[in-house]
Each structure stands twice: as C-alpha cells, then as structure tokens.
Amino acid sequence: MALGRLPRSVPGTRTPFPYQQLFILGLCRICEPIAFMSIFPYIYFMITSFHITNDEDQVGLYAGLVTSAFAFAEFSTGVFWGRLSDKIGRKPVLMIGLIGTLLSMLVFGFASSLPVALIARALGGALNGNIGVLQTTVAEIVTEKEHQPSAYAIMPFVWSLGSILGPLIGGALAEPCKNYPSVFSQGTLFDAYPFLLPNIVCAVILVVGILVGILFLEETHQEKRYRRDIGLETGRKILRLFDKEGGLESFDKFQDANFEESRSLLEDEAPPGYRTTEGSPRYPSSRSLSPAAPPYTRSMLGVQPHKKAAPPSIQTAFTRPVIVHIIGYGILAYHTMSFDQLMPIFLSSKVSTVPPKLPFQFTGGFGMKSRDEGVLMVGQGFYAMFAQAVLFPLLAKRFGCLKVFRMAVILWPALYFLVPYTVLLPPQYRVLGICFCLLWRTTAQALTYPPNNIMLANSAPSMLVLGAINGVAGSTASLCRAFGPTITGFVYSKGLSIGVSGLGWWVTGLVCIMGAMESLLMEERTNDSSGPSPMDDEEEATSDHTMIDPLTIDAAIVAATRPDDSSAENISKILIPLHPENRLPA
Numbered sequence: 001m002a003l004g005r006l007p008r009s010v011p012g013t014r015t016p017f018p019y020q021q022l023f024i025l026g027l028c029r030i031c032e033p034i035a036f037m038s039i040f041p042y043i044y045f046m047i048t049s050f051h052i053t054n055d056e057d058q059v060g061l062y063a064g065l066v067t068s069a070f071a072f073a074e075f076s077t078g079v080f081w082g083r084l085s086d087k088i089g090r091k092p093v094l095m096i097g098l099i100g101t102l103l104s105m106l107v108f109g110f111a112s113s114l115p116v117a118l119i120a121r122a123l124g125g126a127l128n129g130n131i132g133v134l135q136t137t138v139a140e141i142v143t144e145k146e147h148q149p150s151a152y153a154i155m156p157f158v159w160s161l162g163s164i165l166g167p168l169i170g171g172a173l174a175e176p177c178k179n180y181p182s183v184f185s186q187g188t189l190f191d192a193y194p195f196l197l198p199n200i201v202c203a204v205i206l207v208v209g210i211l212v213g214i215l216f217l218e219e220t221h222q223e224k225r226y227r228r229d230i231g232l233e234t235g236r237k238i239l240r241l242f243d244k245e246g247g248l249e250s251f252d253k254f255q256d257a258n259f260e261e262s263r264s265l266l267e268d269e270a271p272p273g274y275r276t277t278e279g280s281p282r283y284p285s286s287r288s289l290s291p292a293a294p295p296y297t298r299s300m301l302g303v304q305p306h307k308k309a310a311p312p313s314i315q316t317a318f319t320r321p322v323i324v325h326i327i328g329y330g331i332l333a334y335h336t337m338s339f340d341q342l343m344p345i346f347l348s349s350k351v352s353t354v355p356p357k358l359p360f361q362f363t364g365g366f367g368m369k370s371r372d373e374g375v376l377m378v379g380q381g382f383y384a385m386f387a388q389a390v391l392f393p394l395l396a397k398r399f400g401c402l403k404v405f406r407m408a409v410i411l412w413p414a415l416y417f418l419v420p421y422t423v424l425l426p427p428q429y430r431v432l433g434i435c436f437c438l439l440w441r442t443t444a445q446a447l448t449y450p451p452n453n454i455m456l457a458n459s460a461p462s463m464l465v466l467g468a469i470n471g472v473a474g475s476t477a478s479l480c481r482a483f484g485p486t487i488t489g490f491v492y493s494k495g496l497s498i499g500v501s502g503l504g505w506w507v508t509g510l511v512c513i514m515g516a517m518e519s520l521l522m523e524e525r526t527n528d529s530s531g532p533s534p535m536d537d538e539e540e541a542t543s544d545h546t547m548i549d550p551l552t553i554d555a556a557i558v559a560a561t562r563p564d565d566s567s568a569e570n571i572s573k574i575l576i577p578l579h580p581e582n583r584l585p586a
Contacts, residue, residue: 081129082471
C-alpha cells in the first residue's frame with residue numbers, strides 16, 4: 001500500500017455499506033430541500049403582495065426571477081466552493097453552505113419588496129456550494145461499486161423527503177393571520193410579514209442540521225480526514241454521557257489506535273520510526289525512534305521521504321466523458337427546475353372561462369390555493385421517496401445506470417407536451433390528470449439524477465480532483481437552474497399574452513429532447529475501468545521501496561539507541577547487506 005492514503009478495500013473482502021455517515025450526511029442534507037421547496041406553495045402570492053404589477057400574467061416572470069436569483073449566485077461561486085473543499089476539506093464547506101441557507105431564509109422571511117427577496121435568495125446561493133461537495137462526499141464515502149446505486153439514491157431520497165416537508169411547512173404556515181386568525185392576530189409581526197413564519201421554522205431546522213454536522217459528520221477528504229476535529233470530539237463526549245454500558249468508550253479506544261496508525265501513514269514524510277501495538281513473537285515491543293536518534297537512521301532503514309501525488313491538472317481532469325456528463329447534468333437541471341417553477345403557477349392560475357381553440361390556443365389553470373398545492377406536493381414527495389429508495393436501485397442493478405438513464409430521458413419529453421392539456425379534461429378528472437403527470441415527472445427524475453451522478457464520479461480520472469469536477473458540474477447545473485425559470489417564465493408570460501398557456505411547457509420539452517439526444521453520447525464506466533489515476537501511479541512507485549524484516553528493524557533500533565559511539569557501525573552491519581544496491585540478484 002502506498003504511503004499517504006488508506007486502502008480502498010482489502011482484497012478478498014467487501015467494505016460494509018456506510019450507513020452511519022450517510023445517515024448523518026442525510027440529516028444535514030434534508031435541511032436544504034425543506035428550506036428551498038418551502039417557498040413554492042406561496043411564491044405566487046408573495047409576488048402578488050409586492051404589488052409590482054396588476055397583470056397576473058406577469059407574476060410568473062417575477063416568480064421566476066426570485067427562483068433564479070439563488071441559482072445565479074450559486075453558479076458564480078460553485079467552482080470556488082468545489083476547489084476550496086479540495087483544499088480545506090468537505091465538512092467545513094458543507095457547514096458554511098448550511099449557515100448561508102439559514103441567513104438567506106431569515107432575510108427572505110422579512111422581505112417586503114422584490115429587491116429584498118432577490119438579495120435574500122442570492123445570498124443563500126452565493127454561500128452555498130453544497131450541490132457539488134455533497135456528490136464528492138458521497139463518492140468518497142462509498143468505495144464499492146455494488147453500493148453505488150443505493151448510496152447515490154439516498155441524497156435524492158432525502159431531497160424527496162424534504163420536498164414533502166418543505167411545501168407542507170410553506171403551504172401551511174404562510175399568511176398565518178389570514179389562515180389562522182384565532183391564533184395569529186392582526187397587527188402583529190406575522191401580519192406585517194405574512195411569509196415570515198415558514199422561514200423561521202426552516203431556520204430552526206437548519207440550526208439542528210448544522211449542529212448535527214458539526215458534532216457527528218466526519219471529514220472524507222483523503223488528506224484531511226485525519227486532522228483533529230474538535231466538533232467530532234465534542235459529539236463523542238456528548239454520546240458518552242448517554243452510553244451506560246461503556247461500548248462507546250471501547251470503540252473509541254479502537255478508533256484512536258487506528259487513527260494514530262493511519263495518521264502516521266498519511267504524513268508528508270515516512271513515520272519517525274517503526275511502531276507496533278504489540279510485541280513481536282521474539283522481541284519485546286519496539287519503541288518509536290526518538291527525535292534525538294541519529295539523523296542517519298532514517299536513510300539507513302531504507303525509508304524515503306514520502307512525496308504527495310500531484311493531482312491532475314484542470315485540462316486533464318475534464319476528459320470527454322466528464323464533459324458529456326456535466327452537459328447532461330445541466331440539461332437535466334434546466335428542464336426539471338423549469339417544471340418546478342411552472343407547476344405551482346399553473347396550479348394557482350385561475351380557471352379560464354374563454355373557450356379553447358384547439359390544438360394550441362387555450363389558457364387557464366386549476367385555481368388551487370397554497371394549502372392544496374402543499375398537499376399535492378406532499379403526495380408527490382412520498383412517491384419520490386419510493387422511487388429513489390426502491391425503484392432506481394432495482395433497475396440500476398438489473399440494467400445498469402446508462403440504460404436506465406436513457407430510458408427515462410427519451411420518454412420524458414412527451415410529458416411536457418401533455419401537461420398543459422390537463423386543464424381541458426372534464427372537471428372530475430383534472431386532479432387525476434395532474435397527479436398522473438406529477439408521478440411521471442417524479443419517476444423520470446428518480447431515474448436520471450442518481451445515475452448521472454454515479455457515471456460522473458466514475459468518469460473522474462482521480463479522486464483528488466473530484467471536488468473540482470463536481471464543483472464545475474454544480475455550477476453548470478446552477479446556471480441552468482437560473483436560466484430555466486427565467487426563460488421559461490418569460491416564455492410562459494408571452495404565451496399567455498397570445499392565448500397559448502402551453503408555450504412555456506412546450507419550449508421546455510424541446511430542451512428535454514436535446515437532453516435525450518445528448519444521452520446517446522454518454523459512456524458508462526466504473527472506477528476500475530476509468531484508467532490509472534495519479535494515486536495508482538503513486539502506489540506503483542512506492543511499491544519498489546525496500547521491505548525490511550521487522551525483526552531487523554527492531555535490532556537496528558536497539559543499536560541506534562545505545563549510548564556508545566559504535567551505534568552507527570552496529571546499524572551498518574545489520575542493514576547494509578539488506579540495502580537494494582547490495583542485494584544479490586534473484
């Protein structure tokens with residue numbers, strides 16, 4: 001094994017599924033979809049309360065601007081956060097992202113005008129680079145190919161759970177003085193700021209997520225994971241207070257022993273001496289070489305200073321497969337975010353009384369209230385949890401990620417052309433029709449995002465640049481999420497002005513067709529087939545180091561620590577015959 005990294009797995013054994021850390025990561029992750037999705041049930045009414053325009057057809061455009069502000073800001077800083085996570089670690093960047101979201105929600109709750117709402121959303125996006133960093137963290141936690149479908153489905157599963165709680169919180173708690181007059185009186189803070197309450201609740205949830213992350217989330221960066229983490233130490237002390245049987249203390253001792261051994265392997269130079277936790281069969285337990293030991297001892301033992309493997313350059317990191325998957329990720333982000341933007345507006349729009357002129361000229365929506373929209377989104381979220389946790393892993397293991405991905409994106413465009421026509425169904429079938437469309441969309445999303453993330457991680461030439469790759473992918477997705485709602489909102493408004501409410505949906509469907517065509521350029525690779533990485537080269541380079549028998553090293557250490565002046569001569573007699581230059585050819 002090369003010095004400077006832990007082995008991916010022991011030959012002949014399987015690494016167990018990392019339930020604990022993925023669970024903790026999920027607890028941190030769920031805060032963001034709750035906060036992000038909570039605005040959708042009331043964004044239409046919030047824009048209306050700003051009194052920007054009297055034209056209801058323009059509300060969709062301004063709602064798109066509010067939604068896009070977060071994504072635009074996230075795009076501008078996504079690469080920075082990805083590269084910063086390569087330098088300082090994943091955990092600090094994830095915590096900064098949660099804190100940024102927390103500040104954004106508080107400001108957004110107090111927004112009484114469009115500029116303040118835009119600034120609040122932009123603040124959250126600029127301080128949040130968690131999209132790419134989360135994918136990198138999952139890739140570093142999960143080292144077995146067999147675990148990838150289940151592991152990569154967890155974060156979308158968590159997002160789906162958040163998409164249940166977020167709209168439920170937003171729809172139920174928005175405008176409390178209007179919806180719950182017996183509890184929230186007129187003239188209070190919540191009357192002046194009718195959308196503050198759901199944002200306060202989301203802020204409290206974010207505080208819990210930040211505390212869980214600080215206390216229990218482990219660093220996954222291969223070079224940063226063994227540094228001291230005061231937050232983890234504090235979390236361990238807290239858990240020890242509730243540990244009645246002492247099992248945690250025994251586990252800690254075992255972990256600390258492994259930590260010391262692994263940390264010595266991960267230092268820039270080789271360990272200061274030969275260490276062992278127990279005595280050899282023939283000799284007493286050996287001591288570490290003292291700092292005062294003779295300077296020639298290290299070189300005479302054949303231990304060379306360890307050199308870190310240089311990560312690939314940006315030019316070599318972004319190979320053709322990586323670029324293709326990033327483009328696919330951006331197209332996915334564009335039309336899925338456009339769907340999320342259009343659907344609440346479509347559901348909130350008043351039912352049209354103008355007779356339709358088929359096949360394209362018709363307007364109107366479902367006239368739903370924010371509370372009803374929240375219930376509908378809750379049902380969608382429950383199904384999404386099933387699709388992410390059960391459906392995708394089964395299909396991925398049966399057919400492979402690439403086939404599942406292509407199947408979903410090729411069938412997806414038809415959905416965008418059908419959705420507008422649900423308003424033309426008989427009244428008793430309209431809700432059933434929209435539920436069918438939501439199930440279709442949720443299934444397609446569950447079968448596209450996880451496999452794309454898996455294929456992107458497997459196509460990376462080295463784990464050392466995975467943070468930068470996912471940072472660029474996250475920024476690309478953020479840019480598309482920003483342009484998607486803005487462009488779609490503009491097209492939707494133009495469509496309403498000419499009596500064609502489906503125009504925004506159909507233009508988005510054309511983008512989805514581009515994604516289906518682009519999927520034909522994708523390739524499915526595995527970690528084993530993605531080519532040699534710099535880490536593998538490093539391992540091969542260090543495999544030629546001289547392997548000295550531990551008993552010989554014990555004898556050399558004893559000789560080195562003798563007080564007499566003949567220690568150098570004693571070591572020479574022991575080790576010089578074993579030096580590579582003095583070995584007899586095999």
